[in-house]
Amino acid sequence: MKLLELDISSIPFGQPIPFALRGVGGVLLAGKGFVIRSQEDLKSLLLRGHTLYVDTDESGDAYRAYLAQLQAMLHSDTKLGDIAETTLQAKSKQEQEEEQSPHPRWKDWQLHWTQLMRQPDPQTFAPRFGHMFAALANYSQKNPDAALLALVQLSAEEVRFYSVTHGMLVAVITMLVARETLRWPNEQVHTLGRAALTMNIAMAQLQDDLAQQRSPLSAEQAKIIDHHSEMSVHQLQALGVHDPLWLEAIKFHHYRDPGRLTEKSPGRQMARLIQRADIFGARIAPRVGREPMSVTSAMQACYYDETKAVDETGAALVKTLGIYPPGAWVYLASGEAGVVIRRSQHAATPRVAVFLNREGMPCDPISRDTAVPAHKITGAVAHRDVRVSVPLERLLAL
The missing domain is CATH 1.10.3210.10 (Hypothetical protein af1432)
Structure with missing residues (x-):
């Protein structure tokens, strides 16, 4: 965590903030998207955190994009009053790409x-x-x-x-x-x-x-x-x-x-x-x-x-x-294990993405139709027994 003190005079009222605000020691005061409506709201945050910080490890791109927006306005001779009303809506390249994703963050x-x-x-x-x-x-x-x-x-x-x-x-x-x-x-x-x-x-x-x-x-x-x-x-x-x-x-x-x-x-x-x-x-x-x-x-x-x-x-x-809804981890008759990613017309035969092969070793995802006898679901995997960690974004991409 790398905390950088935030100039509170640059915070506008009534607009969602594109990065989290943290206090002394990194305690979270307001999540990304929080709306500070008034001077009283700002005072309340300061009372809780003493000073407002941005964690550049967490929100570096969004914060740098915001600073770049302010800098560009200064170089363009924008009036100081207009700069003070900057809406904090600058978005990083990563955020713009994520907004184009069919799935939410x-x-x-x-x-x-x-x-x-x-x-x-x-x-x-x-x-x-x-x-x-x-x-x-x-x-x-x-x-x-x-x-x-x-x-x-x-x-x-x-x-x-x-x-x-x-x-x-x-x-x-x-x-x-x-x-x-x-x-x-x-x-x-x-x-x-x-x-x-x-x-x-x-x-x-x-x-x-x-x-x-x-x-x-x-x-x-x-x-x-x-x-x-x-x-x-x-x-x-x-x-x-x-x-x-x-x-x-x-x-x-x-x-x-x-x-x-x-x-x-x-x-x-x-x-x-x-x-x-x-x-x-x-x-x-x-x-x-x-x-x-x-x-x-x-x-x-x-x-x-x-x-x-x-x-x-x-x-x-x-x-x-279905008996095995999306998100359920299951064993297959083939000896493989994976996660249900899509329901089917039959409650017991969803589509499964295999992430553990017959030897119990991690593998690249393989789509299995569990209506096929060789890939029939034989049981559920308890969460404690899931031996592979798969990022949610990777699952959703399947």
């Missing part, structure tokens, strides 16, 4: 959603949430397998941003099930996705803390968990959310409510679907001191209801995602 999305959920502001929450939700909903509708692959992988690897990664995964799963299997209208699908993303807004910070906590729950933590559904509803109402279906889905998303979907109200149907996907997502995510379940074991957990009978909503989830 998932780790940036994690940071932006974390920032929004942990510190929602009544003045900016609605437009920021709307813009970010539209991007996620649009991408996941056009690229459902890629969205599942990315979020299953991130869920199994990252504990620091557990809350929003979990929320994005549940949102993508529920929207996909509602659209493809339940055939809900698009407006209802989007309301469902919004509810899934915000179901835990009242304990976003606590969820991230608990994912890294080894000690037992404190009494205060247990109280927040017990009441987080109602607290999230009240917080969203204070942030300007008044959609009754959105709020009803959040209020009841932890209720034990087995039975047929058609016998429930629309909001309770959404809540039940969120609950089943919530179970799946929670079980594949690691905690400090606890290994995650395999994806297939997590699928089984949401397939049965509280009475041990097949759950209609859980069955719809399995039908949509």
